[in-house]
Amino acid sequence: MKPNLSIKQSQLLDTAEMLFSRKGFDGTSVRDIAESAGINTAMISYYFGSKEKLMEEIFERKSLNLREKVDTLLKDDNLDPLQKMFSLVDEYVEAIMSRKRFHRILLCEQIINQNPTIIQMTEKMKARNSECMNDLIRLGQKKGMFKKNIDILMLTNTLIGTISHTMLNMEFYKNYHHLEAMKDDEFERLLKKKLSVQLKNIYKAILTHES
C-alpha cells in the first residue's frame, strides 16, 4: 500500500473513478480526468506514472475485503450460523450499494480488462471473499444447521449477481414502480431493504433444512 495521498492525488483518483464508472476506462481520456478535476493533464503521469497505474491505484484502494468482519462474526457467540450468514448478506448489500461507482468499474473490467495487475487483484479478492463465505457455511454445517451439499460459489453468484444487477437497473426499477418522486437516499434505502429481505429468504431456503 502506498503512502498517504495529497489533496490533488485524491481529487484525481476520485474524479477518475467517477468518469471510469460512467464511460469506462477506454472511454475516458486523461484530459477528461484532469479537466474535470481542474488539474493539469501532466500531473496524472507525474503522480501515478500512467493512466493504467491510476486505475490500479483505484483498485488497490477500493477492493472489498470482508475478512475482518467475518472473523468477528465467527467469534460472536450471540448469533447462530444463519444469523451470521444474514449479517454477511447485509454486509455485501451495503458494500456494493455504497461503492456503486467502483463496482460498476469492477464489472466492466471483469469483462474487458487485459491488465495483469488488475486481473491478479480481482482474482485475489474473489478468492478471499469466497473463503469468508466458505468459513461461515462450514460453521453452519458443523453445527448441523446447514445442509451438507452446498455449492458455495453458486450461492455467492446469486448473492453478488442479484445485488449487481439490481444496482445496474436502479433507474429501470424506479420508473417501473413510478417512484420518480422519491428522494435518492430514500429510494436507495428501499432497494437495500428489498435486497436484504429477498437474499435472506433465498439463503435460508438454500442453506437450511426445511420444506
Add this chain to the structure above:
Amino acid sequence: MKPNLSIKQSQLLDTAEMLFSRKGFDGTSVRDIAESAGINTAMISYYFGSKEKLMEEIFERKSLNLREKVDTLLKDDNLDPLQKMFSLVDEYVEAIMSRKRFHRILLCEQIINQNPTIIQMTEKMKARNSECMNDLIRLGQKKGMFKKNIDILMLTNTLIGTISHTMLNMEFYKNYHHLEAMKDDEFERLLKKKLSVQLKNIYKAILTHES
C-alpha cells in the same frame, strides 16, 4: 429490420461481436475488427456507416425476445404455473449461456454506453421481458398457486444477476472446483444444470406458499 447480410457483412458482425465482448467497444478499433476478419478497414464504413452503427446492428440482431416462447407457455394446458415458470427460467439460462459474447457486451454497455439508439433498444428489451415475467406470475396468482406480494423486478434481478455473474466467473468456478480437465461443452452443461436447479429452488421458495 435490415435485409439479409452478405457473407462479408456477417463476418464483420461476428468478428466485431467477438472483439467487443473481449476488449469492449472503445477498446476495439475498426482496424482490429477488419484485420481479424481479413477485410479492408473501409468496408466497415461502407457497409454499416460507422463503428457505432455496426454495434447497433449487433444489438438489433442479438437482443433477447421471449414473447413468443411465453405466449406458447401461457396457452399450454399441460403445465401448471410453477412448471411454466421453471420453463422460463431454463429459457433464460439457455439464452444467456448460449449468447455469452453478446451478453458480455450488453453488461458493459448497460454501464458505459452513451449511444441513445442502444439505450433505447435495451430499455425496450427490459420492458418486454419484464412483461413476460409479469404475465406468468399473474397467471400463477390468479390460480392461487403464487403469493400475492411478489416484486417481479427483484425476482428478475436474481434470475438474470445469478446467470450473468455465473457466466462472468466461469473460469474462477472451474479452477475453484479443479475442473480444468473437463471439456468445455461438458463444463457448460454442468453450469447450466447447476443454474437451473438453484434458480428453480429460489423461484419455488419465493413464489409459492410453503415453509
Add this chain to the structure above:
DNA sequence: CATATTTAAACAAACGTTTAATTAACTTTG
C-alpha cells in the same frame, strides 16, 4: 539555494472516417 510541483507545448502513435482509383459483377445492347 535546492527540491517539489505545475505548466503549456510538443511528441509520435492510433483513432474513425473519407477519398479517389481500381477491380469485380452484372445488364444492356448490337
Add this chain to the structure above:
DNA sequence: CAAAGTTAATTAAACGTTTGTTTAAATATG
C-alpha cells in the same frame, strides 16, 4: 455471344482528431 456500359465491391492512402506520455521551462515550497 461478345462488347460496351453500369453499378457494386474493394483497395491503399490520406484526412483531421484525439490519444497517452514526455519535455523543458516556470513557479512554489521548504
